[in-house]
Amino acid sequence: MNIKTICCIGAGYVGGPTMAVIAQKCPHIKVTIVDINESRIAAWNSSDLSKLPIFEPGLDKIVEEARGRNLFFSTNIDKAIDEADMIFISVNTPTKTYGKGKGMAADLKYIELCARQIAKVSKQNKIVVEKSTLPVRTASAIKNILENTGNGVRFQILSNPEFLAEGTAVEDLLSPDRVLIGGDSSEEGKKAVQVLVDIYTNWVPKERILTTNIWSSELSKLTANAFLAQRVSSINAMSELCEKSGADVNEVSKAIGMDSRIGSKFLKASVGFGGSCFQKDILNLVYIAKTYGLEEVADYWEQVILMNEHQKQRFSDRIVSTLYNTVSGKKITFFGWAFKKDTNDTRESAAIKVADNLLSEQANIAVFDPKVVEERIYADLEHLNSRNPEENRTLLKVENDPYEASKESHAIAVLTEWDAFKTYDWKRIYNNMNKPAFIFDGRGILDIKALQKIGFVCYKIGSGS
Ligand code: NAD
Numbered sequence: 001m002n003i004k005t006i007c008c009i010g011a012g013y014v015g016g017p018t019m020a021v022i023a024q025k026c027p028h029i030k031v032t033i034v035d036i037n038e039s040r041i042a043a044w045n046s047s048d049l050s051k052l053p054i055f056e057p058g059l060d061k062i063v064e065e066a067r068g069r070n071l072f073f074s075t076n077i078d079k080a081i082d083e084a085d086m087i088f089i090s091v092n093t094p095t096k097t098y099g100k101g102k103g104m105a106a107d108l109k110y111i112e113l114c115a116r117q118i119a120k121v122s123k124q125n126k127i128v129v130e131k132s133t134l135p136v137r138t139a140s141a142i143k144n145i146l147e148n149t150g151n152g153v154r155f156q157i158l159s160n161p162e163f164l165a166e167g168t169a170v171e172d173l174l175s176p177d178r179v180l181i182g183g184d185s186s187e188e189g190k191k192a193v194q195v196l197v198d199i200y201t202n203w204v205p206k207e208r209i210l211t212t213n214i215w216s217s218e219l220s221k222l223t224a225n226a227f228l229a230q231r232v233s234s235i236n237a238m239s240e241l242c243e244k245s246g247a248d249v250n251e252v253s254k255a256i257g258m259d260s261r262i263g264s265k266f267l268k269a270s271v272g273f274g275g276s277c278f279q280k281d282i283l284n285l286v287y288i289a290k291t292y293g294l295e296e297v298a299d300y301w302e303q304v305i306l307m308n309e310h311q312k313q314r315f316s317d318r319i320v321s322t323l324y325n326t327v328s329g330k331k332i333t334f335f336g337w338a339f340k341k342d343t344n345d346t347r348e349s350a351a352i353k354v355a356d357n358l359l360s361e362q363a364n365i366a367v368f369d370p371k372v373v374e375e376r377i378y379a380d381l382e383h384l385n386s387r388n389p390e391e392n393r394t395l396l397k398v399e400n401d402p403y404e405a406s407k408e409s410h411a412i413a414v415l416t417e418w419d420a421f422k423t424y425d426w427k428r429i430y431n432n433m434n435k436p437a438f439i440f441d442g443r444g445i446l447d448i449k450a451l452q453k454i455g456f457v458c459y460k461i462g463s464g465s
């Protein structure tokens, strides 16, 4: 089968960049990304490339090249499904907030809606690809829905989880460590896998394309995120021990990372991991383990989340205790709100929890983030439902300039590792702050010795000195 048209349902952080790269690398394939969110689609179609709904380094160039040629963004979902030979499902799979599995299981209602819509609209055989991160064995539910339409259309279901990280999405997509494709072992299943392999070989070396059975593929995605998050929680656990013992967590990371069995990546201590996936996917893994009655497995992975919660809590506790046990009425400036640098995504960002804790202590917070807009920050706080929106707006102000944000502040808390923070005129910031002026570097990115020389009182995550 020769794929001529692709439809991707879900124009989010995964659907947008992933399909833009497929379109760029496969100009012979028409790629249409659809979404129910009209304003998101309008933003993807914006002629001003700085208005794309997602900020990712390099993405604007790719969209500029492919959009209108063989890359299209649309809200006409039925039409795109009908025309497509292959459909990627890339919708959100958040943690369930209701019913059985509330707070743990993945909410699959958006996936099911997609499957039902594909079943209803399709008139010709299609390959359906799970791009979203899903619990193991979801493909069988999708298959059931698709195969019971009675209209004779045949579907092949593949699992092709996405491993891109935000902030480096384009790089990760252009040169992935591996592409994973899971499929059925039947003749038709194998053919479908090959069709998707052929798309990726347009730019990914064959040896980096791994094919497995569908359940291994689904479970590998959850496992990869669990292992990555576990490394962050492990080094964060050590960061607390470093602070007590006089060791420096950066030195410990370096020392253990040079062991080739451990490796140096993902060993950066922080105020806690954020992002839309680590917590959601581990909770989902814990839930799956529990449903199979594997209590020890569930408890083991749950600890990664508990450690992360502890890390965020102890960072805000540290700010309060250092500022003489009260922050009531004191101005604290946040540098960074995004969950990591080079993205405007704030989902589950550690900054939200730290802000919430400090606002409960009646601190006044000023936030500066180079990419996150004011409405997003207030929406994040409102989502927590800890205070009324008015109170959030009175106690927390969003600033567009770091120097303005730190004026008359008692302390600066670094919540995101934006590179630009290292280049600021820290002397100027110091001069405009209340004294003693404190810095709480939750990302370990600043030159603490230089800041101490200026006069700052410094706390750096994982450093006992
Ligand atoms: P997102 O919320 O940014 O995007 C999902 C989009 O799907 C939204 O725009 C939503 O409007 C749309 N949508 C939902 N239901 C729809 C429907 N029935 N029809 C049409 N559109 C619909 O989510 P995301 O971050 O792109 O994540 C998508 C999936 O990919 C999740 O399962 C996530 O776990 C996984 N994932 C995310 C990342 C990441 O870095 N964000 C990386 C790898 C995997």
Ligand code: UGA
Binding pocket: 133, 162, 163, 164, 165, 166, 167, 225, 228, 232, 265, 266, 267, 268, 269, 270, 271, 272, 273, 274, 275, 276, 277, 278, 339, 340, 341
């Ligand atoms: C993560 C994975 O890295 C991707 O492979 C995966 O596809 C994606 O989740 C997903 O499934 O959504 P992402 O969350 O975008 O990607 O970003 P990461 O670089 O993994 O960072 C996650 C969080 O961990 C961030 O808050 C980051 O600051 C933190 N982190 C990361 C640390 O605190 N220390 C580290 O050493 C690395």
